[in-house]
Ligand SMILES: CC(=O)[C@@H](O)[C@H](O)COP(=O)(O)O
């Protein structure tokens with residue numbers, strides 16, 4: 001069964017636009033869980049453009065489902081993980097100034113660095129997932145550095161889905177098969193939405209978890225948060 005983790009970054013983007021506490025990010029996390037989300041994902045970027053360090057510590061006390069914290073493993077991030085001990089840390093190779101995540105790790109070139117940080121995080125009792133392009137060598141590299149899971153970076157799947165979904169999913173299926181062979185769990189995320197989600201899950205049923213933020217929050221503006229989460233749960237096959 002694939003689990004749905006709701007990425008709540010965009011609640012914080014909206015809140016930060018006015019500097020007050022509307023919407024309340026902590027309440028939003030609790031509501032997402034109440035409405036059925038099986039996890040909460042955040043990506044506390046160094047510039048605090050959305051989720052702030054203060055949010056991270058406040059969320060620790062309220063998240064009762066799987067807490068997944070994403071980020072580049074610099075000293076700030078490592079301290080957050082050490083203090084919070086979430087269920088999962090997802091490492092992304094983002095520079096501090098990217099608009100949004102735009103690539104998976106080169107797990108071969110960064111082997112030494114990743115081996116060190118993956119071990120450090122696993123020693124905290126945290127599951128470690130690496131944001132990875134659907135490239136076999138990168139999946140093998142993720143295994144070699146000691147990761148527990150990969151998170152397939154689904155931007156190119158999402159972009160190509162409407163033109164040729166069979167072609168779009170093909171490298172992802174191969175990467176997921178390889179990951180499973182190697183004993184790695186498989187997560188997926190980035191630009192997943194109500195259009196492209198079900199096909200991904202149908203073609204890669206071994207997907208352990210999807211983390212979805214941008215499209216889900218946009219949908220919630222029209223459909224309401226509870227209804228939207230229920231619709232995403234339906235797409236991941238929760239209501240069979
Ligand atoms: C790793 C990943 O794909 C997401 O965390 C994505 O980067 C969302 O981050 P933003 O909300 O900052 O775009």
Ligand SMILES: NCC(=O)COP(=O)(O)O
Nearest residue numbers: 007189190191211213214
């Ligand atoms: N890991 C992906 C994520 O958390 C959300 O990505 P998006 O749905 O905001 O593109």
